[in-house]
Amino acid sequence: MAKRIESIGLDAYYGAFKAIEDVNVVIEPKTITALIGPSGCGKSTFLRTLNRMHEVVPGARVTGRLLLDDEDVYGPGVDATGVRRTIGMVFQRPNPFPTMSIYDNVAAGLRLNGVKGKKVLDEAVERSLKGANLWNEVKDRLPKPGAGLSGGQQQRLCIARAIAVEPQVLLMDEPCSALDPISTLAIEDLMTELKDRFTIVIVTHNMQQAARVSDRTGFFTIEATGEPGRLVEIDDTQKIFTNPGEKRTEDYITGRFG
């Protein structure tokens, strides 16, 4: 049950500072969309507006419309926790809960949302860990602390935790930036597998990664510091990397940026 996302004239602010301006995007279900662009151009900010994590920062707000299928995510009466349950998120740095075991980490989202019953949880944990390609490595040490895993394993644990609540969209903010090439590859394979079930949006600084895994690529940039970031263009990955519509995109991709 993957969902479609559409943003219309989306602006995001941190206090008085406008971080992104007028972003218009359509993200089709069961696709992988990569967001690229220079540091500070607002990729993470945009990603966080998609599941209303942006407003967690004190003073931050969003204007414009964001549609999930046909529902306005920022509409009146929409509960942010419900949105976040539907749109899961994996962060740049692995952040397993330090007081919890591997099992409890994966089960956390379900438990904290009121799911009970050992059998249901056991199944969900196994399914999610298998989904995150981690099951074989940890199946004998589920009661051990999640913080005792390697960085790459922790990141896959966080992915398992995110997919355990069965979201319809998965947002990933530079999920491989702290990982070695093998773990990176494992996570990329994983994304390709997960595509069958989820809509995936990934922020990455790695062009090859964007080219390898994504169906569509969006390029963000800023004119100057203090200016808001804008989406320059978004198109099929193939096209962005071979024949981009904008000169700025081409300069960035070929490394002639700035």
Added chain:
Amino acid sequence: MTSVRTPVIGGLQQAALPRRAVAGLAAAVVAVTALLFSVTDLQGTAGFVVVATLLHLAAQTVLSRVVEGPRRAADRLVTTAVVAAFLLALAPLVSVLLYTLQNGLERFDWDFFYRSLRSIGARDAGGGANHAIVGTLQQVGLATLMSVPLGLLVAVYVVEYGRGRLAATIRFFVDVMTGIPSIVAGLFVLSFWILGLGFGYSGFAAALALTVLMLPVIVRSAEEMLKLVPNDLREASLALGVPRWKTVVRIVLPTALPGIVTGVMLAVARVMGETAPVLLTAFGAASIVRTPFDGPQSSLPLFIYQEAASPQQTAIDRAWTAALTLILVIMVLNLLARLITRRSKIGR
């Protein structure tokens, strides 16, 4: 490079004072100090230690500078000074403990824990501090029951929810409360609760005064511990669609728990020894008062204060044993708290 310099001393390997030389120097310094103390007017153990330490520092620095060079000499000087300062700080602690143990064991018997001072006259031997122990446990227990939930709620509000002026104001008043002298807390409860509302002296009144003292300590320490919880964890939980309050209760508080418990223990240990506010609010009693709502009650510090003021050796012995008991109670509580927090963490 054309000329290859053969590394003499000054290469990677440096001249170093052997351990034995340092030990010998220390012995020599002690001997010289002893000589000084026998031929001059200098006397006293404390003076001896101070003079010997200073002499040792000076002699070692000179020797090391000559043999090892200035950097190593400075290193030795600072290391030795730090160790000396550590021992100096430890000395009162250890001596208090030993002295209390030595004097307190005199009356550390069954009677002491089983009986009260009821019908024990000023000159009588025997008697015990059962009523004081019961009083202390009840008063401090009640104060903990009142201040921990309240303090935690305040800390959670300030760190997790408080934005803007209200949180800043609360933080300011908590800081002010931290500075309240304990006797003023006692006076406050005396004038407000006992005289103003007319409830009379009781263990509960003492618990109120102790709560006033514990609250700011608990709020401040819990606040610091909550701030140490990485924001990543809150975001991870919120991103799972977990409501904010549940994130605080199930993720943030458990992560900060060991630190919070330590803060609570410090607060408990602090108020357990309070005398003045208890004197003003519980007043003291010679016999066992089973509940803290039943009029004047005693407590260990109060017991110590009253017994130590007596000229009778038997009373002074009781005071020492009460002091030892107080130390032991605090130690046991500390150990228990540590055990509980260790248990709550998952084993590896």
